[in-house]
Amino acid sequence: MAVLTIWGAALLAYGAFRLWYDNWSGPLKPAEIDAFLAQMAGRFEGTGNSPEVMRAFLEADDGREFVMLNLVKAQMEQVADPKTGQMVQGFDLLKRYSKRFMPVLLHNGGHPGMVGRKVGGYVDAWNTEPDPGWTIFGLMRYRSRRDMMKLVMDPAFMEGHPDKLRGTLATFSFPAQRVVSFYLSPRVTVALVLALIAALAHLALLSLAG
Template identity: 65%
Template structure:
């Protein structure tokens, strides 16, 4: 048996876990205070900073999944940079595409994204459906990564596109209790094991 094959596969999996998992523990108060001092006045949208602060201060160091419900602007908007007409969906993508790339760089990723195909079928004591377009489940490695993404100066520049392309939205963080889907920790291990086995067979 070529042990270097399996050792290499194990090393690759180790590097993956170093990137995918949070090894720094919960946020500190100093990190949270520095974040709010940095982003003050940079973003609109009407969110209460106290709500976000409470979430960050309750950090348990674990991963979480953000549930996003989004209404995409169906008409056109005025591009704040060029003054030309722009579809609402394109405006949204000018924010969401760079954000998802930055999320992946920090060990996060989309868990599931889907479009709405019908009205509310089970709802009470909630506001009427504003016309949701899509939902998204976004996995974050840690609350620290959420903080780092929110304070990234690149997103202050493109944040107007988010407000133009997404007139209505709400998001809240969740943590998984039950899932039948196989996460990256499992399927990456299986892919590496399969690759190592096939290479072992090829080399005889």
Template identity: 60%
Template sequence: MAMVDGWLIWGIAGLVYLLFRGWYDNWRGKLTSDEIAHYLHLLDGRSDTTPEAIERLRQFIEADDGRDFLMFNIVKANLTPVADPVSGAMVPGVSLLQRYARQFTPVLIANGGHPAIIRRKIGGYMDSWGTEEDPGWTIIGLMRYRSRRDMMNLVVDPRFEAAHPDKLAGTLATFSFPTMPMAGFYVGPRLWLALVIALVAAITHLLSLTL
């Protein structure tokens, strides 16, 4: 009976991890030319972008390698009262950014992404040259995208477009760019979740042997 329990426990643990990898990894490969044309067509006439931004986006998705990536974002939040795009009432600008995040994050997760790092700025530039003065950045973030296809699914999602006025009203300045890892001690969910699942399974197995 204990052997059966062990097989069941580790089988469930393995299944949970496989389901996670099925969601977390990109199994569809690189974007095709037809997909790229479709996404760019959906961006035609959008009021929340510019021709220059669409051109940079086109270059990025045409260079798709099928891998996941982290988007670096830096934001100067609007800390003063602004008009709510929905109600027209005066509200703190940062509250609109928070509302935008509440709408953006579920769409990101649904497309295999997640926030990797969110940090609040606590000081001025410590080391800089050849750059403009600090405009007063307040927040930096790294968002993990499963693939460039998933990023585009988010960009063209109506929920993302509907939430964009909150981002505009709550942000005084921002920029973002995609990044790939070079070095570091960041441990992604592929490893730490496997360790957590294995630990839970091992403890459960040991408890089943003693009961």
């Protein structure tokens, strides 16, 4: 009975993880897209982004997860803190923004896939703009396009957005879906970890019984 409890608990824990990690609501519906874009009215102009590009991305929703590639040139000079007005390094504001962004991302089923700093200039580039001096890159996993829009509309995200604007000199982002990867999916990693924990608990139980 105890053995069944151990493995049953592991199975329930994995089920709970998949309920959080996977998109169970399907692709976005037209009414949802209209509602999201209506809520974003006026926010595109402030950053030079295109509502047409966003609409096309949302209308092509297949319900699958995706990753967002972000390239960022951080502001390393002193800027006015949007909250206090005091002069602070722009990069500190970007880090403060990240601290607000990450909990909202996790709440909506996303997580960082990889984050790193740039350590050199372009070594393979043609027919593209000169390197503006990127500072960091990030791959952020989103559970779905719906969850991305929920994140954008989250009050905590919106409150921290001025920090991103002050702490960033240049950025661009585009969504992508994985074709080939040599990294284990969290679905596999979590399953293996839970199985290991359950197996160790099983062995400990057998040891006590013996």
